[in-house]
Amino acid sequence: MTVFLIVILSSFVFSLLLFGIGQKTFQRMTWFAALLPISLFIYFSSFARSIMDGEVFNFFTSWVPSLGINLDFRLDNLALLFTLLITGVGSIVFLYTTQYLKGHPKLMRFYVFLSIFMGAMLGLVTSNNIITLFIFWELTSISSFFLISFNNTESPSRKSAIIALTITGLGGLALLAFAVLAAQITGTLSISEMLQSPEVFANHQYSVILMVFIFLAAFTKSAQFPFHFWLPGAMKAPTPVSTYLHSATMVKAGIYLLLRFTPHFQNNSYFFTTLLIVGAITMLYAAFQTLFKTDLKGILAYSTIGALGIMVFLIGIGTTSSITAAIVFIVVHALYKASLFLVTGTIDHQAGTRDVTQLGGLRKVLMPLAIAGFIAALSSGGFPPTIGFIGKDLIYEATLNGGLNPTLLTTMAVLTNILMVFAGLLVGVKPFSGKKPEALGEIKKPHFLLWFMPMILAALSLLFGLFPAMVEALFTKNITPLLTGEASPHLAIWHGFNLIILLSAITILGGIAIYFFWKPSHKKESGMLKFDAFAPKSLALKFADLFQRISYFLTRTFQNGYLRRYVLIILVLLTLVFGIHVFINPRIFLELKEIKALNWNEIVILAMMLVSIIFTVFTKSRLSAIAGMGVLGYTMCLIFVFYGAPDLAMTQFSIDTLTVILFVLVLYRLPKYLKLSNRTNRLRDGIIATSFGTFLALTIIEIMNENPIKSxxxxxxxxxxxxxxxxxxxxxxxxxxxxxxxxxxxxxxxxxxxxxxxxxxxxxxxxxx
Amino acid sequence: MKSLILKTVSTTLLPLLILFSVFVLLRGHYLPGGGFIGGLIAAIAFILHAFANGLTQTRKVLRMHPGFLIPIGLSIAILSALAPIILTGDPLMTGLWYEKDIAILGKIGSALFFDTGVYLVVIGVCLTIIFTISESV
Structure with missing residues (x-):
């Protein structure tokens, strides 16, 4: 039980440990950092066999049982898929970075954040408690913020990091709202227990609000239109971060959330239709954008958004085959996209540029890397015999058999995929083919890890393509029934000649055709920038700017640094509240008898109070004004004494003494006379003070008439x-x-x-x- | 303020007032009083002394910077809050009581230690603020 908790928390402990090691020592033993993901990968792999047989592991440690918040982890097949992705890609990225950022002065900090991220991500996908899910979700956003702004001396990095944090943070708030609402209507915080009453989710009067919140959370995290714009900005992070967070794992957290809650919204057509529409818009928009990008990472960013769009789109179709397609596509995408990102990173590291118009002919120097890029591009384009081919087959099978309008869905899928073929070829093949431009200069051979790591991922794309039964046994066989209740379709590379094969062929040929006839250039890219004014990014930034100006205005007005202004605002506001209350709802009774029953000592005290007040207001000297206030305080003590509150009286007495001393100390050196304000100001202050006092007194009289609850x-x-x-x-x-x-x-x-x-x-x- | 009368009286009053403040602190559980008010009284006693004899004299009497009373008081309060977790395994801030009555003090429990913590913090805070301000003027 506790072993699992320790495993989840180990990444956080590990990051603290790295701090302990210190920057200098760490530089010499960077391999040490990679031990964490590798051992975690082995640990999670050890569950694979039992989970393949249909077992589900629960790990429960109570944390705040009175609120229902517990460290409740559940490792089912869906969670296993994600944990293997996180730790697997994590191992590769951790090892790759040892060379990619070799000798970087802040390398230790990089690994600290990366470890925190990995722990948060593992917690996110294994949490069975929706509150801990939220906590880990936020932790991924925060660690992503620090990793995007890793080059924190550069202003664009910082700005991108803030945009990313704002957007994903907004989604985090929505997730919290979803969690609270879901817990309210189901009466439990446990995700698996919520599933016992799916009809509650689908038919409850708040189900629309629930959906809005979960969509907001998932769409911001998974960069769906119109929240997609933080992801291209996040490419300011070092390439390993883009590989790991912004393509393979973190952005899939939204997809994970949607998949996890698909069974909960089983019969709700709004849920699926919204996903279908948003996914379709996102994938077409992003795939179209790849035509106009020249930065390799920019192309990859938009093709990642497109891929995430495809996943949402597939979940939106909502059939058994489409969910299966989505699951397979998660694996396909993680493998080829991480590989392409790492290839890009190595090119950048060796050639010093990521501009696709200036790259070419690198195959001679970077031969093994060229093979990795080529295989990844093939998988990205869905060429046989890679796993990408199977993924694309499944997508077409899903669009042809599902939804209201198969023709439209299939057309959209084909269009997107043609552009994805193009994007893959552009990143994975273009830099290596053709002649090497003169401008590139001498290029050194990369370190072994810099080509071997992308190669592993590319090889896995090929391996899974040749043996799709592995993917089926490991993932789809159990996950599809988990999410849809129906058995998953059989995965195979060859289904015979049919419409799907035809569509695949069209896609591949179309992609290749665009690759040969459409040359990306800076001119086209800047042409596209003209439309930026309408892009969601500009609108969001304008909104943020407006927000900032309003808060500046409010700060200037209410927080101008003058204590008298603060007191004035507070009193005016309270006067208004009390005044409105007294006028709208007068329930004030005074028992005249009680007033007559005043005895002589009370009358004396009241008279003393009045005198001291008048003295305080009209005296010309600061010190005597303070003394007057002190007298007022002491007479108040007497009232407390007469009405049986000795505690209050004692406290008031000492506090008053101290206040007077403090005032005297502070005001000792100030000018003696206190005629600082002019007549109008004094009049205004007088009116405000009197009306505040009056209304306060009236309200207190009213309270006296209420029957207080005595319990x-x-x-x-x-x-x-x-x-x-x-x-x-x-x-x-x-x-x-x-x-x-x-x-x-x-x-x-x-x-x-x-x-x-x-x-x-x-x-x-x-x-x- | 160099009044001989005040000077003479304040030196005699200081121990008396502090004794009184401890008395107020101890009786707090049964009669009006408590750590907060006791702390205020003690602080006033020192301030009176400072007014009569000057800050340097009072600092000599105190022997340490009043600011140190703050962490000491906080630690006592926190320890008394944690005591039930450590000693008996009850939740935070459960009252623990020594069963027998003790002469003068009456029943002794963790609440008394907590109140003593409050007492020290209040003295420390008041004196730190007022000493600092009066020195800087």
Missing amino acids: TTQYYAENAYTLAKGKNVVNVILVDFRGFDTMIEIVVLSIAAIGVFALLKLHLKKHEK
């Missing part, structure tokens, strides 16, 4: 002695019943003291101010 008072009064052995109820509440509040209060007090001390003792030199 709380009674509870404390009855239990103070029996439970806490104290007779002074006030003190028992302070140190026992609500002792935790007191604890926080003394911490706040300490912080205040430290603040005062630091502010006044801080002697800055001139240049530091």
